[in-house]
Amino acid sequence: MSKQILMIAGVALAACFLYFTAVPAYALVETVFTDQASNITETMAQLNGYTHVSGDEGAEVWFEYGKGNSFDQTTLRNVFRNRAATFSAQVLYLEPATAYQARIVARDTSGTYRGEAVSFITKSSVPKLPYVSTSFAQNVTKSSALLRGSVEPYGDSATEVWFEWGTSVPPERKGVRLEQDGTRQNLAYPVSGLSDDTAHYFRIVAHNARGTAYGDIQSFDTGRATEEAEKDEPDVTTTNPTVLDGGSAVVFNGYVNTKGISTQTWFEWGKTSSLGNGTARALARTDSGNFSESLAGLEHGTVYYYRAAAVNKNGTAYGLVKPVSIGVALSAQDTQVLSPEVVTRPSVVTGDAETPAPTNILLRGSASSGGGNTFVWFEWGIVSSLGSATAGQPLGTVPSRAVSASIFDALPNTTYYYRLVAQNEAGVSHGSIQSVQTPAVAKVVPAAAFVPAIEPLVEEEPAEPLAASAFFGTDIFGPYLPEWLLIIFSLYIITKIFLNKF
Template sequence: SPTPTPAVTTNAATNVASFSATLNGSLNPRGTTTTVSFQYGLTTSYGSTTATQTKSGNTVQAVSANISGLNASTTYHFRIVAHNNGGTSFGSDRTFTTLSATGPPVVSTSAATLIASFSAALNGSLDPHGLTTIVSFQYGTTTSYGSTTSMQTQTGNTYRNVTANISGLMASATYHFRIVATNSADTRMGSDRTFTTLSTTGAPVVITNPATLIASFSATLNGLVDPHGLTTSVHFQYGTTTSYGLTTAPQSRSDSSGTTMGSDKTFTTLTATGAPVVTTSSATNVTSSSATLNGSLDPHGLTTTVSFQYGTTTSYGHTTAMQSQTGNTYRNIAANISSLTTHTTYHFRIVATNSAGTRMGSDRTFTTP
């Protein structure tokens, strides 16, 4: 039977700022490997296309792409486009209008997290809208609030998450909160949201987080625990089925008022050997003329050479000395560089090569003082 064409829907743009936005859509590859991207531009002729993403499967999947370099106060058209062996499918045209170059802050109150008996984390999103902006959260047991978190200063023209940790709360109490931001153009307040603190003591509260440092024969399991006022023993169960069968060592041991299990998550180990796995990390020890470049590497079972490329553009132009690594575990890689220019932004990335291929980490930057 003929290969079915992918099913696509163009969804509303989000995070629409002065010069950037996030394009959204949904895709069902319908069982065949499918490439998907977004076309966008000032007219329905579009003219620009986001990077191609590859998807597979038989279910509807969310697809998004961040775009930048837009003009302020301008209406843009966009649509999702997907292609497989069955043909090409186009989503309907949608539009969004970028914000003015500067203006009042744009805020949204997000759900509270890490809610414990006497503390919580308040969350929101903010676009300073091109002007220096101070942002905080108001909170209290009514919509009169009465308490305010410390002011944070933000600049720029993009959306970012804002978080404030609060403590000294009452147990088993409902609190209201909202984000508030002010710049020279005006003050804006997010909608009111609520959360309810836990009882003073009780069963532990746990969250299973994604596994990290997944290698061929090892991985790191991660989670969060609130002991909920009582000495608590915590460990991970793991195995090839949801019967688990294996358990990590307890990290504390005592009686508690109950047992709580986090949700099940999965990870897949790497092949025994393969191309290196790399991540570019933040630069450290940055001075006016020198810095330390950092990254992580799993040689993936093969002798691997690793270095950093760096320079004032993403063409880089400079490379640190090669280091040789072997094994099947993640390790931190660092290289010191010197003879830099003061008040200059540098780009860098980690690069590793073995007999299975070359892999490059994402580009990161630092600026010398």
């Protein structure tokens, strides 16, 4: 056989070898897994999933989603090559308070694969449920009491607020609607006609378009309160004065707790701390509260002193002596006595938080009462403007105490902001806003979940020609024996051509 024929045969065999052993570029979707949606608001959500793609050809990955059971919307498509990774996409313009389903989709050279569908519900655009806290009753007598509580309507001035009270649990009587301006505030409601020597229960209630919120139920005993109060003289406090028109007149101020007993009030005053003068006694009263008396014609350039006084059938009580300056500076000693025993706003310190679990946050802080009956709570949220609050806790009048509260059902791997808040009759104090990061959940996914039996739902065009081993099969010499036989035979023919032998 001529050299030309041998050369053609060698080239043909080499071409066959190259054709059958060529491995085409490919992409293989090995895993698709749809995770739960996150960062859900009224109109948007983040879809999450996981995919594992082998090969350099690249596989397209995207999400399908829609309302109810439909999947009529899709996200933009990304291309994955030779990697296993999480995949997320944010979807916008969703409808509030609506159920959606979503699933991850991946397509390689052989087909399209879909993960299991997950569902989520967008948040409602209706205002959040109001927050209410029931405080302790005041001015309890044989037949009356002052019910107290606080409400946080979160800016909704249409929120209805009222008190419920009675001799059973839950309380059976409902008071009239109380006015509120949409801001957090303390409210009080007087009730009368109560039964003597009886336990009574009450709570504050608020209602808006989202629903009804109930405060904790508190109680008081008319008989016990009356027995204790009727043995006591009134409590009276001298509060800071008010100077009018540059000193032409001054207003003495005080506060009296009558304890439900008929009480008269007045002020004693003078140019020295011995006083020596007194105002006329006011008409008797049984309600506790502030009282004042104005005095004109005082000497300019003089420091006067005064104190509040009150009397009932059990005795007389006096407040501290306080100075008031008419056109002259107070001495250091006089300045120091302007504040004692006056209730001031509480002081608060926001402490460090702990995360015992990815979905649990323990908030910490400390608060001082400022001398008044104080309640504390934490405000918190996933943005620095906060937006949520824990239940109120009574701090009482203690000088200082550590406080804590827990947030359950928190989102893992999320930054939370929080601060401690305290309130008494002098006002509200806010601690500094701190932040804490919840840990991520260590995802342990069963093998069956991450390696499902994936069936192509949409068949694509046939793949490229397969390697020779796909036709010749394999045997005990290994999967590449046919290819190596072709190589040896081709080399043999080429050698013969060059050696001019056959």
